Amino acid sequence: MPELPEIETLKKGLRKYILGRTMEDVEVRVPKIFQGDKRDVIGAKVDNIKRIGKGIIIELDNDFVLAVHLKLTGQLVYVGKETQGKKISPKTGGSLPSKFTHVIFNLNKGYLYYNDVRRFGWIKVMHKDDTMSLPFFKEMGPEPDVTGDITGKVLTFDYFSNIVKRSKMAIKILIMDQKRIGGIGNIYANDALFMARIDPRRAAETLTQEEIKKLYDSIFAVLKEGLKYGGSSDVNYVHADGEEGNYQFHTLIYGKTGEPCLSCSGLVKKIFLGGRGTYFCPACQR
DNA sequence: AGTATCCTGGAA
C-alpha cells in the first residue's frame, strides 16, 4: 500500500488499538513474510508505533521492533472488542483470518492480522538498535512533514530545490525515489504534478525556481488531501480497523484516462514512465 | 534509464 497518507493513517489506527497490548503469541503462516525469531516478540508489550516513509515500526518494550512494509497489497487489521460492530471491508477477504492472512498476532482479547494478496510485503523482527542499519530505513530520504509527527528526516524547500536542480531524471521519477524523498508513490506523484501543472516527463533540472516552489507546495497539498480522506482504498488498502479510505474518489488525475481534465476541456492521457502508469493533461501540464 | 522480479486477482 501505499503511500505516506495511507501508512500515516494506519499508524494512527494501530496506536489506537494495539498500544500497550501484550503479544501473547504469533502464528506465522507464510515464513517468507515474517523474517526473524518470533520468540523475540512473544511476551513483549507494544510501546509505540512509528512511520518512516512507507514503512512502519512497531516498537516493543523489550527493545525489539517489528519493521513492516505493506508493499502493494499488505494490510494490518486489528479485530478485537474495540472494533466489534465496525464494518470490515470485503478487501480484507470478508472475515478474518482469510486465505490472504499470512501472520497473526495474538494480542490478548484481540488479533492483529497481516494480510497480503500478492505477498510482496515483509515483517522483520529486529533489535531497535539495528533498525536504522536496514538499508530501507537508512537510505530513506527526508519526507514532507504534513502531520507534525515525523520520525525520519524532514524535507525542506532548500533540499528539495537542490535535488531538483541537480538531476536530469524525469521529475516524476525523482519525486518517487524514496532515497531522495520519502513517502511519495504513484498516486500522489501524479496528482502533485497535475496540481503544479508540470509535465511528468520534464527533466528535473529544467524546472524554474517558480515551478519548483509550486511543485513543493503541491506535494504537501495532495498529501494533506490524502490524509483528510483516510488514504486511497482503490486496491487493497484498509485502515487498522478494516475500514476503507476515500481518496480514490478525490484524485485530481490519477486513474482518469480519457476523462476530461479538471481545469481545461482536454482529455487525460496515460503513458508509461519508468514502467509506471502516468496520467497527465497534455494541455495543462507543460 | 529501462526491464524483470517477487505474487495473485480482477478487469478488459
Place this chain on the structure above:
DNA sequence: TTCCAGGATACT
C-alpha cells in the same frame, strides 16, 4: 487469455 496493479530492488 492477456494486461494491469498505491513498491522496491537487482539486474542489463
